[in-house]
Amino acid sequence: MTEPAIELTGLTKRFGSFTAVDGLSLSVERGEIFGLLGPNGSGKTTTIDMISGLSRPTSGSITVLGTDVLTDPRKIRRSLGTVPQENALYEELTAEANLKFHADLFEVPRKGLDQKITALLELAQLQERRKSRVSTFSGGMKRRLALVRAMLHEPELLYFDEPTLGVDVQSRHDLWDRILELKARGTTVLITSNYLEEANALCDRLAIIDRGRLVALDSPSRLRHSFGDTVLEMRTHPTPGEDIVRRVTALPGVVSAIASDGSLKVTVEGGADVTGKVVTEVVGWTSLQEIQSREPSLDEVFLSLTGKELRE
Amino acid sequence: MAVRRAVAAIAAKDILTWFRTPSAIVASLLPPVAFLLIIFVVAGAVGRNPVALVVEDNGPQAQRLVSVLEGSDAFRVRRTTPDDATHLLDTLQVAGVITVPASFDDDFRAHRPDPVSVRINNLNLDFTNDLRRSVPAAITEFYAGQAETPITVGVAESDLRPHDVNLVQFELVPILVLLLTIMGVVNGGLAAAREFEELTIKALLLSPISRGTLIAGKILACWVTTMMVAALVLILSYAFGVLQPVGWYWLPAIAAIGLIALAGAGLGTALGGALRRFSAVAGAGINLSIYLFFLSGGIGVAAFLPEWIQAVAHFTPTFYGVDALEAAIFYQSTDNLGRDLTVLLATAAVGLGLGIISLRRRLVAS
Numbered sequence: 123m124t125e126p127a128i129e130l131t132g133l134t135k136r137f138g139s140f141t142a143v144d145g146l147s148l149s150v151e152r153g154e155i156f157g158l159l160g161p162n163g164s165g166k167t168t169t170i171d172m173i174s175g176l177s178r179p180t181s182g183s184i185t186v187l188g189t190d191v192l193t194d195p196r197k198i199r200r201s202l203g204t205v206p207q208e209n210a211l212y213e214e215l216t217a218e219a220n221l222k223f224h225a226d227l228f229e230v231p232r233k234g235l236d237q238k239i240t241a242l243l244e245l246a247q248l249q250e251r252r253k254s255r256v257s258t259f260s261g262g263m264k265r266r267l268a269l270v271r272a273m274l275h276e277p278e279l280l281y282f283d284e285p286t287l288g289v290d291v292q293s294r295h296d297l298w299d300r301i302l303e304l305k306a307r308g309t310t311v312l313i314t315s316n317y318l319e320e321a322n323a324l325c326d327r328l329a330i331i332d333r334g335r336l337v338a339l340d341s342p343s344r345l346r347h348s349f350g351d352t353v354l355e356m357r358t359h360p361t362p363g364e365d366i367v368r369r370v371t372a373l374p375g376v377v378s379a380i381a382s383d384g385s386l387k388v389t390v391e392g393g394a395d396v397t398g399k400v401v402t403e404v405v406g407w408t409s410l411q412e413i414q415s416r417e418p419s420l421d422e423v424f425l426s427l428t429g430k431e432l433r434e
Numbered sequence: 435m436a437v438r439r440a441v442a443a444i445a446a447k448d449i450l451t452w453f454r455t456p457s458a459i460v461a462s463l464l465p466p467v468a469f470l471l472i473i474f475v476v477a478g479a480v481g482r483n484p485v486a487l488v489v490e491d492n493g494p495q496a497q498r499l500v501s502v503l504e505g506s507d508a509f510r511v512r513r514t515t516p517d518d519a520t521h522l523l524d525t526l527q528v529a530g531v532i533t534v535p536a537s538f539d540d541d542f543r544a545h546r547p548d549p550v551s552v553r554i555n556n557l558n559l560d561f562t563n564d565l566r567r568s569v570p571a572a573i574t575e576f577y578a579g580q581a582e583t584p585i586t587v588g589v590a591e592s593d594l595r596p597h598d599v600n601l602v603q604f605e606l607v608p609i610l611v612l613l614l615t616i617m618g619v620v621n622g623g624l625a626a627a628r629e630f631e632e633l634t635i636k637a638l639l640l641s642p643i644s645r646g647t648l649i650a651g652k653i654l655a656c657w658v659t660t661m662m663v664a665a666l667v668l669i670l671s672y673a674f675g676v677l678q679p680v681g682w683y684w685l686p687a688i689a690a691i692g693l694i695a696l697a698g699a700g701l702g703t704a705l706g707g708a709l710r711r712f713s714a715v716a717g718a719g720i721n722l723s724i725y726l727f728f729l730s731g732g733i734g735v736a737a738f739l740p741e742w743i744q745a746v747a748h749f750t751p752t753f754y755g756v757d758a759l760e761a762a763i764f765y766q767s768t769d770n771l772g773r774d775l776t777v778l779l780a781t782a783a784v785g786l787g788l789g790i791i792s793l794r795r796r797l798v799a800s
Contacts, residue, residue: 176639176640196642196644197642199640202640204636204640206633206637206640208633208636210632210633210635210637211634212447212451212632212634214451214454214455215451215454219450222443223443224637224641226439226442226443227440227443227641227643228642229439229440229642
């Protein structure tokens with residue numbers, strides 16, 4: 123059996139009395155796109171810093187591509203491609219100079235380097251801007267350049283921090299295509315994101331962490347369904363009172379019911395039968411004007427697991 | 435091989451970035467250029483005072499005195515009429531009016547007191563004292579040339595140095611040292627701070643290079659940039675005949691320049707690691723360099739300054755840089771060369787040490 127790309131066991135990181143990561147254990151399989159989600163301050167960045175060897179864990183172990191991070195972090199960095207949220211490109215240098223600089227740091231052989239750079243710039247649709255300074259690039263262009271830079275040394279594992287933050291819709295979909303192409307080539311991709319639609323579109327599996335702890339780990343669809351099969355959104359008049367919400371919540375198969383401002387949102391599992399019982403209950407107490415049924419969203423799963431409280 | 439490639443890549447990247455960052459170039463070059471301009475202006479203003487010369491006697495002795503005055507290094511003489519001279523003095527266009535009276539030749543022949551009058555624009559003591567010294571000196575020179583002279587006192591001058599150095603030349607050396615210090619401190623600091631400010635540091639830390647390789651590349655870049663600018667200044671100075679070391683004296687001059695640049699690069703890297711902000715580094719680096727410039731006797735001669743400044747100067751590494759360069763460039767002398775280069779070497783080692791410690795600590799904290 124192939125060993126996982128990343129294996130975290132009881133990973134803990136403390137800063138004084140504050141525990142940023144608390145006994146985190148998970149594994150990322152080779153060739154999958156794995157999403158690490160969590161609210162601000164949940165411990166995502168600290169976890170990634172430990173995976174890449176930038177920060178030492180207080181306790182626990184990390185194995186990346188079969189190597190213990192604590193014993194040989196530089197070996198791991200050689201196999202790791204990183205696309206930081208802020209791109210970390212040198213704005214005063216050209217696209218080509220940025221790639222050549224990266225090649226020098228990662229010891230990419232000089233033989234054939236120009237052709238490789240040409241191929242990557244073509245992939246990023248930046249070949250015509252090869253000699254342009256990065257400071258003249260749009261956000262999407264910088265993001266694409268940062269991605270191909272991370273691919274230049276052909277890493278086995280690629281870490282992408284907020285892949286499409288601040289880019290337009292076209293660039294977002296283009297970047298998603300590139301990431302899916304990487305997966306098709308066998309590259310393991312680790313993503314951190316606050317953008318759940320993106321995680322849903324790209325990731326094979328998602329880990330949601332909060333306050334340094336793992337609160338959920340599964341595929342996007344299974345995570346959504348663990349929250350319920352169906353969300354019923356009903357427009358009512360008047361807004362259902364607390365007693366109606368209590369009655370609906372008490373029905374078998376109802377996961378949750380929330381009333382607000384002329385509407386009632388009910389999450390159910392169990393299909394049409396449960397839906398029918400909910401509707402019957404609601405029309406018995408208030409006037410139902412409209413009803414819509416849909417799948418639960420990852421946003422709802424995320425909020426149900428991590429709460430609505432704002433984080434700094 | 436891999437380390438060499440990475441060090442060279444970081445150095446080349448930083449050098450290219452410096453050349454493409456006008457604010458960094460301006461921050462490094464503006465203070466020395468400003469001081470250079472000040473020196474030019476001050477040298478012009480205090481070197482040869484403008485004076486109006488009114489000659490009321492056309493006799494041969496009066497004309498001889500006029501030629502002595504006109505040939506003097508102390509004045510820029512402007513021949514004029516009494517009325518114009520008064521106007522020039524009143525409108526602050528001249529520092530004084532020297533009048534050779536109509537009776538000058540007659541009085542000379544009769545061995546009577548020969549009053550050459552001087553009206554001084556005593557705007558400040560510097561101007562006033564220059565004229566008070568220079569006019570009697572010119573008259574002494576005039577009498578010294580006479581066959582039967584009543585002046586028997588002369589000055590036997592012997593010079594410590596092989597040749598005279600004019601004020602602008604003399605001040606160019608501390609300004610060169612200021613340039614080297616600012617280039618090192620400011621550019622070393624900016625190159626380090628930029629990585630933190632523009633968040634590129636993470637990409638460097640996530641590469642397989644060691645922190646030592648990263649620091650070496652950054653210090654090398656700063657040193658090379660400083661040496662490139664120093665080379666340009668030396669070539670221009672040589673071409674214009676201002677700074678011209680002779681023969682092997684090039685070697686101590688280049689050694690001193692290289693060590694000052696290295697010390698500056700180390701200190702700058704330390705500053706950049708500590709402050710991590712472009713504006714903070716530029717402000718602190720320029721101030722530090724200018725203080726070092728003044729404390730090492732940047733304006734004037736350190737040995738002639740008040741004792742407490744002299745004491746401070748001896749603890750200021752740039753003092754030894756100025757001393758080594760003056761000895762090598764102007765006087766073809768090896769006096770104190772060993773001491774000066776040793777202090778500069780030690781300073782460079784301390785600067786590098788501070789740079790390595792500061793940046794390493796910051797990189798670990800990142």
